[in-house]
Amino acid sequence: MRRGAFHRGLTLFWWVVMAFLYLPLAVIVFYSFNAANSSAYFAGFSLRWYDKLIHNDQLLSALSNTLVLGIASSTLALGIGTLIGYGMYRHRARKLGWLIVLIYLPIVMPDIVFGISEMAFFISIDRQFGILGPSLLTMIIAHVTFQIPFVALIVYSRFVGLDPTLFEAAKDLYASPFQRARFFLLPTLKPSLIAAFFLSFTLSVDDFVISFFNAGPENATLPIYIWGAIRRGVSPEINAIATLMIGAVLIAALLSLMFNRHKQH
Amino acid sequence: MTVSPSAEPDAVDTQRVRDASAIALRNLHKRFGRDAVALDGVDLDIHAGEFFTLLGPSGCGKTTLLRILAGLEAPNEGSLTIGGKDVTTTPPHLRSVNTVFQSYALFPHLSVHDNIAFGLRMKGVAAAERERRVQEIADFIKLGALMERRVNQLSGGQRQRVALARALVCEPDVLLLDEPLSALDAGLRNQLQVELQRTQKRLGMTFVFVTHDQEEAMVMSDRIAVLDGGVIQQVGPPQTVYEHPINAFVARFMGHVNLFEIDSVSGDRVTTALGQLRLEQPLAEHERHGMLLIRQEVIELGPEVPEGYNALEGVVRERLYRGSRVEYRLEVDGVVLLATASNLGQRLHAVGDRVTVSICPEDIVRLDA
Secondary structure, X not given: OHHHHHHHXXXXXXXXXXXXXXXXXXXXXXXXXXXXXXXXXXOOEOOHHHHHHOOOHHHHHHHHHHHHHHHHHHHHHHHHHHHHHXXXXXXXXXOOHHHHHHHHHHHHOOHHHHHHHHHHHHHHHHHHHOOOOOOHHHHHHHHHHHHHHHHHHHHHHHHHOOOOHHHHHHHHOOOOXXXXXXXXXXXXXXXXXXXXXXXXXXXHHXXXXXXXXXXXXXXXXXXXXXXXXXXXXXXXXXXXXXXXXXXXXXXXXXXXXXXXHHOOO | OOOOOOOOOOHHHHHHHHHHOOEEEEEEEEEEOOOEEEEEEEEEEEOOOOEEEEEOOOOOOHHHHHHHHHOOOOOOEEEEEEXXXXXXXXXXXXXXXXXXXXXXXXXXXXXXXXXXXXXXHHHOOOHHHXXXXXXXXXXXXXXXXXXXXXXXXXXXXXXXXXXXXXXXXXXXXXEEEXXXXXXXXHHHHHHHHHHHHHHHHHHOOEEEEEEOOHHHHHHHOXXXXXXXXXXXXXXXXXXXXXXXXXXXXXXXXXXXXXXXXOOEEEOOEEEEOOEEEEOOOOOOHHHOOOEEEEOHHHOEEOXXXXXXXXXXXXXXXXXXXXXXXXXXXXXXXXXXXXXXXXOOOOOOOOOOOEEEEEEOHHHEEEEEO
């Protein structure tokens, strides 16, 4: 029965890994409903921290910054990334080796390198021309930069999965170049575009490092706000924010997954 | 032109269609990259209202030729006119030509109905007229119950029908079909061969069909062009191409195996590996080289030799029983000869039997090597 023991061992290992991943999140969600002033003990169920949240102006402005940044950058990245993905597909027959590497590179680049180099770049432009000082705009540009590869690769993989004769069928059935984009490419891509948008949005909301280096004093996002607040100690209010963020990211990620799945059937 | 099966096409209309759909290819050359020659000087006239088949092995250039007709590929040299109009450089969406693709290429994001309506929608046909024509073609191809289905819910044969309807509804001058039956199983293929041929006859539309299956080509076509190496080897009605192939390639591709090189000629007597054979007429000077073809089905096996026939002695080496007919692999003078006999209830020869082979001089065809 060694085999049975081995399988029980694997099952146990699985649950240990799951606990490591999700227990901290569960603890935060649990304590966000704690009536006590500290996470040291539980003093009964309460929504007081959520109540405090919605009266915290600093936090609300951080939330609105996060949403503006997320929506604006995801929208821009969607447009640019889609064009790149289509270009990669159209010219896939050519040897694009190094170009593909350039597309992949931002995905594996450490955020800190990305964040610092963008900051240095924006500051030097600001010195020279007096534009692109740290602001919401620089943050949007920085986010678009790291979102583009994800969008491009999602769109590219959708095209690669299509029967290439579909493009010819559209031409054959009298569709002009504009009509091919409007009635064939866009509808075919729609699920992938929605998935790419939600993935970009999730990445943007999630990002701390790159935002931190490129934010102006007025542009704190939720992660930046939380980081600042934590330096003064973990307040139960942070637990409440974290719980809301977990919920939001979970929903966006599920939507992304759902649309990416849907396209394959 | 109308797709209604009952309506008699009126004379003027038919004439217009006829003029609009004749195809002329002149000196077409197509190369891919530096060395790969797909078409090497093709001259071809396809008549209006004809079921025309491009037949050849893979890589012979038949698909390239079809793609040039569709406008999906541009020739390096030469010209293409449809209905007297030069369309060599016209992009596909401006040509009155539609294609049934090998993979069918139905749009996965659209229903069957919307797939069929796609071409008319792109052409800007008004909604009411569009609806009427889609309905008409759906009745004609018998798609009624499938119209609201999604494409991925269809079987292979249903997809083939939808692809055909999607192309036909546009009422093109020319319909191109790129091996549309090759993905289907044998029974369905035979059924659709007949349906396609009937459809073409009813509509009087010019069909250009590509296949590598010589039987399919013979069943459906008015005329066949056999291609090899980017060159047209022979053009003609199925019976001519089958019974009088112009060279050994065409003969082998049409399924013939009994080909014998001509060794020497004296009057109407020709010597080959099979022995001396008498032909119906002496060969002309320029015909005294090349090959003789003896079709499997013209060979008679039996004790008595009809008057004037060539007689050879052979041994049965193999017998394939195919129900309606029986195939024998014979050995004559150390040379293999295949013979097919209709199964009329006669006594079958067994392996090892000595048989007398009779061949009518009329049935021996000379062709180029």
